[in-house]
Amino acid sequence: MARIPYPERPADGVAKLPVPLNAFRMLSHAPPLTDSAIDLGLAVLRESTLPVRLRELVVMAVASGTRCEYESVQHRPIALNSGATPAQLAAIAERRSDGPEFDGTESAAVTAAFELVAGHTLSEGTLSALRARFTDRQVVEIVTTVGYYVMLAGLMNGLAVDVDPSGERFLGLSGADGDT
Numbered sequence: 001m002a003r004i005p006y007p008e009r010p011a012d013g014v015a016k017l018p019v020p021l022n023a024f025r026m027l028s029h030a031p032p033l034t035d036s037a038i039d040l041g042l043a044v045l046r047e048s049t050l051p052v053r054l055r056e057l058v059v060m061a062v063a064s065g066t067r068c069e070y071e072s073v074q075h076r077p078i079a080l081n082s083g084a085t086p087a088q089l090a091a092i093a094e095r096r097s098d099g100p101e102f103d104g105t106e107s108a109a110v111t112a113a114f115e116l117v118a119g120h121t122l123s124e125g126t127l128s129a130l131r132a133r134f135t136d137r138q139v140v141e142i143v144t145t146v147g148y149y150v151m152l153a154g155l156m157n158g159l160a161v162d163v164d165p166s167g168e169r170f171l172g173l174s175g176a177d178g179d180t
Contacts, residue, residue, distance in 0.1 A: 002026065003160045013038040019164075023070065023152055026161045037151075044148050048141045053082040057106055058113045058145050060084070060092045065117030066153035073163045105133045109142055116146040 002022075011028040013035030014020045027034040048055060056079035063071035079089060091101045097110035108129040115122050122130070122143075130139045155161065 022162050061110045061113035062149040068153035070156040070163050
């Protein structure tokens with residue numbers, strides 16, 4: 001149960017979503033933040049040049065690193081639908097970014113997510129690995145995706161936002177249609 005009540009009326013921006021997610025219902029206590037957060041989230045989901053599967057591995061790494069059940073429940077079906085494997089998600093849950101589950105590109109992105117969650121920065125080695133595999137735009141998209149989902153994890157964990165039904169209901173919103 002949420003630690004503070006949800007507002008009686010969600011912010012106007014919540015109408016942009018297929019269903020009023022509890023995270024944004026809670027954020028509706030601050031309507032200008034809600035609308036901006038939804039717009040940024042939609043840009044992360046729809047405008048990124050990262051393959052959906054890779055983006056979802058990054059989101060799942062944030063969920064694991066922040067211990068955010070809400071993000072894990074919402075994004076697991078999206079990650080699986082986009083081509084992530086159960087073995088990859090298990091490794092991420094164990095906070096591992098190397099091993100046979102990941103190729104070099106996936107490992108670099110997941111490592112970056114774990115580093116950013118833990119220390120809010122990237123080591124030179126991780127940044128070099130990212131730059132060897134991604135465009136500068138994609139490096140920024142990875143960092144921004146991590147920051148966005150860390151912000152949401154703080155809201156959801158800090159206020160015990162109730163977990164919504166499975167993320168399968170939001171596959172169309174995320175751009176996850178099996179593309180990788």
